[in-house]
Amino acid sequence: MNPVNYLYLAALLFAIGATGVLIRRNAIVVFMCIELMLNACNLALVAFSRMHGNLDGQIIAFFTMVVAAAEVVVGLAIIVSLFRSRHSASVDDASLMKL
Amino acid sequence: MTQLAAYTTSTGEALQFWVLGTVAVIGALCTVFMKKAVHSALCLAGTMIILAVFYLANGAYFLGIVQIVVYTGAIMMLFLFVVMLVGVTAADSLRETIKGQRWLAALCGLGFAVLLVGGIGNASLKEFNGLGQANSAGNVQGLAELLFTKYVFAFELTGALLITAAVGAMVLTHRERTERARTQRELSEQRVREGKHLPPLPAPGVYARHNAVDIAGLLPDGTPSELTVNKTLRSRGQIRDVSTEALNDLKALEQRAEDRLERPRPEEASK
Structure with a gap:
């Protein structure tokens, strides 16, 4: 098997995640799809790291994980506070930028 | 011989890739198409565990373990907590607000996938070195060496980012009480003034x-x-x-x- 297959898998997962972001309207599920896209990027970075024989790709994947963790914390806090003020987690309901 | 071995992976890894890769794609599709947010979260957790196995197979031992601990352990559990907090009334409405949006979105996703796969297929990826030399002193040691020399500034910035995120989450979810809590007498007076449901609710x-x-x-x-x-x-x-x-x-x-x-x-x- 050619290691490029990992890149194809990453591309597929990224496209599925992007489709989910476009289709779903529950804010939590949209957020999960974004996580899926980030993970797909990480897989591609790890595969690149193996192809080129250095660890820089893995370092960047590591930074991606840190940023994703921070993003999830803030994003879920925003969803919770939105739910508190609007009693809904649908992205359609949060159409006005006011509480 | 070693060059050839780096070009193609072992049969075991190929088998692992095809079996687990299929499961990962199915899990990703379930994440998108499951109606309930809890099911989506569980499917996504499964996909992430499979990705961790792929990291391990690609010689990224540290990242594989971090993936399991951070993603499936912490982040997905955080998702589940929020799903439970928001859960009861947060049913995803299946009514389309923009006509035909779903099919167009699916078409966009498909086109995007074709573009990405085509791009990778056309790229000249002739270089396969393998991680044998880079991992010779141990994967964690190699990563640590890079992290604390070449990428030390970015590493310190991530520390600042994490602290900011923690403070931000607290600011967003913690509500400071700006006014005094109303007493029982004031609440009852308000009920009388509004004139609705003075007695307890009917059984x-x-x-x-x-x-x-x-x-x-x-x-x-x-x-x-x-x-x-x-x-x-x-x-x-x-x-x-x-x-x-x-x-x-x-x-x-x-x-x-x-x-x-x-x-x-x-x-x-x-x-």
Whole structure:
């Protein structure tokens, strides 16, 4: 098997995640799809790291994980506070930028 | 020989890739298409565990373990907590707000996938070195060396980012009470002023037939009163309605009584 297959898998997962972001309207599920896209990027970075024989790709994947963790914390806090003020987690309901 | 070995992976890894890769794609699709957010979260957790296995197979031992600990352990559990907090009334509405949006979105996703796959197929990826040399002193040691020399500034910035994120989450979710809590007397005065529901809410259940909490109590005219059922049950739509059944029973009973006693209906008698 050619290691490029990992890149194809990453591309597929990224496209599925992007489709989910476009289709779903529950804010939590949209957020999960974004996580899926980030993970797909990480897989591609790890595969690149193996192809080129250095660890820089893995370092960047590591930074991606840190940023994703921070993003999830803030994003879920925003969803919770939105739910508190609007009693809904649908992205359609949060159409006005006011509480 | 070593060059050739780096070009293609072992049969075991190929088998692992095809089996787990299929499961990962199925998990990703389930994440997108499952109706309930909890199911989506569990499918995504499965996909992430499979990705961790792929990291391990690609020689990224540290990242594989971090993936399991951070993603499936911490982030997905955070997701599940929020799903439980938001859960009850957060049903995803299946009504389309923009006509044909779903099909267009699916088409966009498909086109995007074709573009990405085509791009990778056309790229000249001739270089396969393998991680043998880079991992020779150990994967964690190699990563640490890079992290604390070449990328030390970015590493320190991530520390600042994490602290900012923690503070941000606290600011967003913690609500400072800016005014004094109202006392019981003030609350009761407000209720009197607004003039609604001075006494406690009516009890659920239709006496003599049912006394379950999910059955709306009947008003004197026989219609069910939504007010008698708990708010959570109302928003879940779990109210059982027995009003017509009760009314029919009552009618049949009156009919029987009338037949047996051979006398005019009670309403007419009371008039």
